[in-house]
Amino acid sequence: MTIRKVLLTVVGHVDHGKTSLLDKIRRTAVAKAEAGGITQAIGVSIIPLDTIQKICGKLLDVFKGKLTVPGLLAIDTPGHAAFTSLRKRGGSLADIAILVVDINEGFKPQTIESLEILKANKVPFVIAANKIDLINAWQYDPNKNLLDNINALDYNIQGAFEKKMYDLVNKISEFNLPAERFDRIQDYTQQIAIIPISALSGQGIPELLMVLTGLAQRFLEKNLQIEEKGFGKGTILEVKEEKGLGTTLDVILYNGSLKVGDTLIIGDVEQPIIAKIRALMEPAELSEMR
Numbered sequence: 001m002t003i004r005k006v007l008l009t010v011v012g013h014v015d016h017g018k019t020s021l022l023d024k025i026r027r028t029a030v031a032k033a034e035a036g037g038i039t040q041a042i043g044v045s046i047i048p049l050d051t052i053q054k055i056c057g058k059l060l061d062v063f064k065g066k067l068t069v070p071g072l073l074a075i076d077t078p079g080h081a082a083f084t085s086l087r088k089r090g091g092s093l094a095d096i097a098i099l100v101v102d103i104n105e106g107f108k109p110q111t112i113e114s115l116e117i118l119k120a121n122k123v124p125f126v127i128a129a130n131k132i133d134l135i136n137a138w139q140y141d142p143n144k145n146l147l148d149n150i151n152a153l154d155y156n157i158q159g160a161f162e163k164k165m166y167d168l169v170n171k172i173s174e175f176n177l178p179a180e181r182f183d184r185i186q187d188y189t190q191q192i193a194i195i196p197i198s199a200l201s202g203q204g205i206p207e208l209l210m211v212l213t214g215l216a217q218r219f220l221e222k223n224l225q226i227e228e229k230g231f232g233k234g235t236i237l238e239v240k241e242e243k244g245l246g247t248t249l250d251v252i253l254y255n256g257s258l259k260v261g262d263t264l265i266i267g268d269v270e271q272p273i274i275a276k277i278r279a280l281m282e283p284a285e286l287s288e289m290r
Helices: 018-026 049-063 081-093 108-122 146-151 155-173 204-226
Strands: 006-012 041-047 071-076 096-102 124-132 179-181 190-194 234-244 246-255 263-266 273-274
Touching: 006 108, 006 204, 018 041, 018 124, 018 204, 041 049, 049 071, 049 124, 049 263, 071 146, 081 204, 108 179, 108 263, 124 155, 124 204, 146 204, 155 179, 155 190, 246 263
Parallel strands: 006 071, 006 096, 096 124, 124 190, 179 190
Antiparallel strands: 041 071, 234 246, 263 273
């Protein structure tokens, strides 16, 4: 038995910063290349443990060197209203999710839709309250951690920030979900963690990754144990025609293994589809499969 990567999906309303958050972690610029800044397809990228350790630094000292989760497989879901079915597929597949919310705009239609998808599929999630850098007169010292920066804010700015935070807490409570800022949570099995972040500057991202890693290690480790030998089992995210390749499948393999020449049996609406694997390609770490 071995432990696989955590399947993480990033959901939320259009333009609230889902792809920008992953860009900051990967140090890429996918969001700028998208049409109108809106993700047009499900994207998948591997975020290895050493990247998480590099970003989090001393925050991971709480684990006392006992990190067993090998990293994240992040699924970036489309934000446009036309991509509801893709978003559902990404949300239902995940071990854990990040619901990205613009802290200044609050809940929007796709925020609510994403939340309902996560609830329906019983996917544990945290909330990334993005764009804190746009709060009026917000100041940030890159040499300090998130909480020290918040505590150093002017009293009036802190007050405006806390009001926005508790507007989110109140909105989430309408869905019968208790929530609180991550450092104030008493029981992670009973409350949803809200982590204030800026996908632009990177503030709060170390804390977000620390919380995700901690939740995965504590509550999901048994679900991550897989048998590498035996038949491959997975979920298809997308089927498309690629120039020079023909029909390609974007697949999350969550158990067993696949090799070139293997026979695939794919569930379809009318009858199973049987095909042979001609080639296997995997995205490089910190790059994105599109």
